[in-house]
Amino acid sequence: MSKSKKPPAPKQAPARKAPAETVAKPDLAILRERIDGIDRHIQQLIAERAQFANQVGKAKGKLAAAVDYYRPEREAQVLRRVVDRNDGPLNDEVLVRLFREIMSACLAQQEPLKIGFLGPEGTHSQQAVYKHFGHSIHGLPLSSIEEVFQEVEAGHADFGVVPVENSTQGTIQSTLDMFLTSRLKICGEVELRVHQHLLSRSGSIEDIERVYSHPQSFAQCKAWLRQYLPKAEKIPVSSNAEAARRARSSDDAAAIAGISAANVYGLKSLAGPIEDRPDNTTRFLVIGRELFPPSGNDRTSLLVFIKDQPGALYHVLAPFAKHGLSMNRIESRPGHTGLWQYAFFIDIGGHVHEDAMRRAVEELDEYAQEVKVLGSYPVAIA
Numbered sequence: 088m089s090k091s092k093k094p095p096a097p098k099q100a101p102a103r104k105a106p107a108e109t110v111a112k113p114d115l116a117i118l119r120e121r122i123d124g125i126d127r128h129i130q131q132l133i134a135e136r137a138q139f140a141n142q143v144g145k146a147k148g149k150l151a152a153a154v155d156y157y158r159p160e161r162e163a164q165v166l167r168r169v170v171d172r173n174d175g176p177l178n179d180e181v182l183v184r185l186f187r188e189i190m191s192a193c194l195a196q197q198e199p200l201k202i203g204f205l206g207p208e209g210t211h212s213q214q215a216v217y218k219h220f221g222h223s224i225h226g227l228p229l230s231s232i233e234e235v236f237q238e239v240e241a242g243h244a245d246f247g248v249v250p251v252e253n254s255t256q257g258t259i260q261s262t263l264d265m266f267l268t269s270r271l272k273i274c275g276e277v278e279l280r281v282h283q284h285l286l287s288r289s290g291s292i293e294d295i296e297r298v299y300s301h302p303q304s305f306a307q308c309k310a311w312l313r314q315y316l317p318k319a320e321k322i323p324v325s326s327n328a329e330a331a332r333r334a335r336s337s338d339d340a341a342a343i344a345g346i347s348a349a350n351v352y353g354l355k356s357l358a359g360p361i362e363d364r365p366d367n368t369t370r371f372l373v374i375g376r377e378l379f380p381p382s383g384n385d386r387t388s389l390l391v392f393i394k395d396q397p398g399a400l401y402h403v404l405a406p407f408a409k410h411g412l413s414m415n416r417i418e419s420r421p422g423h424t425g426l427w428q429y430a431f432f433i434d435i436g437g438h439v440h441e442d443a444m445r446r447a448v449e450e451l452d453e454y455a456q457e458v459k460v461l462g463s464y465p466v467a468i469a
C-alpha cells in the first residue's frame with residue numbers, strides 16, 4: 088500500500104522576524120483547554136470503538152474462549168493502516184504501540200488472552216509479549232522454552248512467545264529444535280530492539296566484582312565488558328531476569344539485563360545501553376494451535392526434511408524461485424529421524440493459502456521426505 092502524504096504547502100515569502108518582545112507566547116491555559124477537549128473526544132471514540140469490537144465479538148457467535156476471538160491478520164491490517172496514515176509528529180512505533188493497546192483492551196472485554204513466555208518477570212521475552220499483544224493480557228512466566236511449548240500444547244496458555252534469532256548472536260537453536268517434533272503453529276513474529284544495561288543495587292561501577300547474565304547477553308556486550316569490567320567474574324545464568332534477581336543480594340554484584348528488570352528487582356542502571364551493536368534486535372515467534380488466514384503481507388515458515396544427497400539444496404530452493412517467492416532465511420539442522428537426514432528451516436514471503444505458495448509447497452513435497460508448514464503469519468509491524 089502506498090503511503091498517502093499531504094501535498095507540500097504552497098511556497099510563501101519567508102516571514103519577517105518580529106522583534107523579540109512582540110512575539111506572542113502561546114497561552115498555557117488555552118492550550119490545555121484544547122488538550123482537554125481532544126482528550127474528551129478521544130475517550131468518547133475509544134468507548135465507541137470498544138462497543139463495536141464487542142459487537143464484532145458477538146457477530147463471531149458463541150465461542151468457547153478468548154483465543155477464538157483473536158484475529159492476528161485483522162490486527163496486522165489495522166496497524167498497517169495506522170502506519171500508512173502516519174504523517175507525524177509521533178513516529179510509527181509509538182502510534183502502533185498506542186493502537187495495539189486499544190485493540191488489546193477491546194479484545195480483553197471478552198476475556199484476557201493467556202500468553203506463556205520465558206520468565207521470570209522482566210525478561211526481554213515479556214517485553215516482546217507486551218509489544219505484540221498489548222498489556223491487557225494474562226502473562227504466564229515459564230521456566231524454559233520447552234515449557235512454553237508444552238503449556239500452549241496443553242491449552243493452559245493460548246499462545247506462547249519464544250526467541251528465535253538475534254541480530255548479533257544468530258539463531259536460538261533450542262527454539263528451532265522444538266519445531267522438529269511439536270505440532271504447534273507459528274502465528275506471528277515480533278522484532279524487539281534489545282538494549283542491555285548494567286544493573287546493580289550499589290550506585291557505583293567500581294564496586295562490581297561479579298556480573299550475572301544469560302550467555303547471549305554476555306556475548307552481546309563482550310567489547311563493553313572487556314573495556315569497563317575486564318576483571319569482574321562473569322557468571323552465566325538461565326535468564327537476564329534471574330541475573331537481576333541474584334544481583335540484588337549484594338553491592339559487589341551486577342546483572343546485564345533490560346531496563347524493565349531494574350524496575351521489577353529494584354536495581355539501578357549503572358550504565359546503558361551497553362550492547363556492542365546499536366541495532367541489536369531479537370526476533371521472537373508467537374506460537375499457537377492453529378493457522379490464521381492471510382493478512383496481505385505474510386511470511387511462511389517451513390520445515391523440510393531431506394536426504395543428504397547431490398542437489399538437495401537446489402531442489403529445496405527451485406520451487407520458490409519458479410513461483411516468484413522470495414526467501415528470507417534458510418538454515419539446516421540435523422533431522423531427528425535418521426542419520427544423514429537434514430531438516431531445512433525456511434522463511435519465505437507469502438501465505439500458504441495463496442496460490443503461488445501452495446503450488447511451490449506441493450512441488451517441494453514431491454521431492455522432500457516431509458514438508459511441515461510451521462505457520463503463515465503477518466510480517467512484524469514497527
Ligand SMILES: O=C(O)C(=O)C[C@]1(C(=O)O)C=C[C@@H](O)C=C1
Binds near residue numbers: 143158191
Ligand atoms: O475485528 C475483529 O475481529 C475484532 O475482534 C476486533 C479487534 C479490534 O479491536 O480491532 C479485536 C480483536 C481481534 O484480535 C481483532 C480486532
